[in-house]
Amino acid sequence: MxxxxxxxxxxxxxxxxxxxxxxxxxxxxxxxxxxxAVITNIDKFxxxxxxxxxxxxxxxxxxxxLTIFKDPEVDLVVNAIVxxxxxxxxxxxLRSGKPVALANKESLVVAGQLIMKMVREKKLTLLPIDxxxxxxxxxxxxxxxxxxxxxxxxxxxxxxxxxTLEQLKTVTLQQALAHPTWNMGTKITIDSATLMNKGLExxxxxxxxxxxxxxxxxxxxxxxxxxxxxxxxxxxxxxQLGYPDMRIPIQFALTFPGRLPLEIAxxxxxxxxxxxxxxxxxxxxxxxxxxxxxxxxxxxxPAVMNxxxxxxxxxxxxxxxxxxxxxVIIEKTIQAHHPVQEFTLDQILEIHHWAVYYAEKI
Numbered sequence: 001m002x003x004x005x006x007x008x009x010x011x012x013x014x015x016x017x018x019x020x021x022x023x024x025x026x027x028x029x030x031x032x033x034x035x036x037a038v039i040t041n042i043d044k045f046x047x048x049x050x051x052x053x054x055x056x057x058x059x060x061x062x063x064x065x066l067t068i069f070k071d072p073e074v075d076l077v078v079n080a081i082v083x084x085x086x087x088x089x090x091x092x093x094l095r096s097g098k099p100v101a102l103a104n105k106e107s108l109v110v111a112g113q114l115i116m117k118m119v120r121e122k123k124l125t126l127l128p129i130d131x132x133x134x135x136x137x138x139x140x141x142x143x144x145x146x147x148x149x150x151x152x153x154x155x156x157x158x159x160x161x162x163x164t165l166e167q168l169k170t171v172t173l174q175q176a177l178a179h180p181t182w183n184m185g186t187k188i189t190i191d192s193a194t195l196m197n198k199g200l201e202x203x204x205x206x207x208x209x210x211x212x213x214x215x216x217x218x219x220x221x222x223x224x225x226x227x228x229x230x231x232x233x234x235x236x237x238x239x240q241l242g243y244p245d246m247r248i249p250i251q252f253a254l255t256f257p258g259r260l261p262l263e264i265a266x267x268x269x270x271x272x273x274x275x276x277x278x279x280x281x282x283x284x285x286x287x288x289x290x291x292x293x294x295x296x297x298x299x300x301x302p303a304v305m306n307x308x309x310x311x312x313x314x315x316x317x318x319x320x321x322x323x324x325x326x327x328v329i330i331e332k333t334i335q336a337h338h339p340v341q342e343f344t345l346d347q348i349l350e351i352h353h354w355a356v357y358y359a360e361k362i
Contacts, residue, residue: 001028003251007260015068019085020044026051035071038064040085065089069096076254079104080129082187083310084303084352087111091345094118094126101253103129105204110303111348112207126208127253132201133208134249135227135240140209141257143232150231151211153201154221155280156181158193161220165284171323173316181224181244190313194326195280199291203302206295213296218288220278225267242267286327294334299341300351301334307355308333315360333359 004011017038018025029037029052036057039045045060052058059067068074069092077093078101079086086104091111093100095118102108107115119126128134132153140148159178160168176193177186184192191197198218205216229239242248243265251262282289287309294305312329315321321329333355343351 001032003247003254003262004032006263007251010260011254014071014074017065017068019081022048023051029053036064036067038068040065062088066092066096069093069098074098076101078129078253079107082106082185084110084306084349084356087115087345087349087352090115091118094122094124097122097124099125099127101127101129101250103250105130105133105200106306108204108207109200109306110352111345112203112302114343114345114348116207125256127256128204128208129246129249129253130201130204131244131246131249132228133204134252136205136209136230138240138252139228139230139238143230145210147232147234148209148211148230149215149233149235151205151209151216152229152231152237153198153205153216153218154224154226154228154277155195155198155218156192156224157220157222157278157280158195160193160284161222161278163284165324168284169322169324173319176316176323180222182246186317187310187313190316190326191309194287194323195285196287196291196309196326198280199288200306202288202291203295213292218280220280221276222278223272223275225272225275287330290327290330290334297339299339300337300343300348301339303348303352304334304337304339304355305330307352308359311356311359329359329362332362 004013013032013034015036015038016025016028016034019040022039022044025037036059037052038059040061042061049055049058077098079090080103084106087107087110090100090104090107128137136151159175159180177189179189179192188197202216206213224244226239226241229237231237245264247262280288290305294301308330312326316323316326336358
């Protein structure tokens with residue numbers, strides 16, 4: 001919203017949607033005056049639609065989302081939904097011929113082969129909003145895919161980078177939510193603490209850029225100044241740098257292939273005294289290895305992994321399990337699943353729902 005506010009002459013919000021934060025949605029509608037709002041939670045729709053100035057312009061559920069994608073005046077769909085719930089809108093927006101600016105990495109984790117097939121068939125652009133994938137996307141502009149040697153994803157390391165395995169067994173939710181460099185929502189912050197967020201990004205990179213899995217690497221970079229890098233066959237390395245601020249990748253996705261000015265602090269290299277890099281510790285943070293194995297096995301495995309992670313993170317937030325139980329639950333759920341290599345959207349979403357249910361019961 002801040003990006004749109006800075007450039008009102010360039011952007012117009014046609015629709016807004018939310019699942020549960022309905023009061024905030026109604027406040028945004030008063031500011032941006034969209035054609036309609038969509039409440040995907042049917043109970044919330046029945047309960048809160050009168051919060052809006054024009055209740056008749058409030059749509060509900062998946063049918064409401066499909067209305068957005070069918071509107072010829074919509075040029076770009078921004079998907080910032082958290083979790084597997086974001087798969088449906090990504091797929092159907094693309095199916096309707098709309099380019100998507102994607103902050104929902106789970107779309108590619110759960111249904112990457114379906115999503116990328118749709119991108120190719122419709123000849124559309126999938127614009128990543130994650131800071132890491134926006135960095136990679138920018139580094140690849142003007143380059144030939146066959147000239148890419150490595151994709152290097154950077155990770156802050158989260159709040160527990162220096163913790164021992166014993167210390168990790170007793171960390172609290174409050175500690176897990178204290179991210180050292182980024183201000184994010186609960187689920188993605190926990191994923192950053194376990195390094196599952198970086199595991200999801202490995203899978204995202206695999207689908208977005210068509211690079212073999214063994215050429216996608218992760219390095220811990222605590223300063224979060226370099227947002228990711230690409231190495232080419234001649235040994236050259238491109239990197240995208242900047243202070244941690246999500247307005248940069250969001251605005252780039254909205255303005256691609258051009259750029260607009262952004263009121264933001266310029267990177268002062270006199271103040272950035274040190275840039276350090278470390279190998280991730282897979283013993284302390286096994287989620288990274290679990291994600292790599294899931295995409296290596298392919299098919300429905302990444303969807304099951306993602307669903308189990310969503311359930312496990314939710315249970316940790318509720319205080320039902322410990323921080324180190326999260327990867328255990330994910331692995332047990334994957335072991336209980338019989339993978340399939342080919343699937344429809346409905347089938348993979350059904351598998352995702354099964355995995356959530358299974359992981360909740362472990």
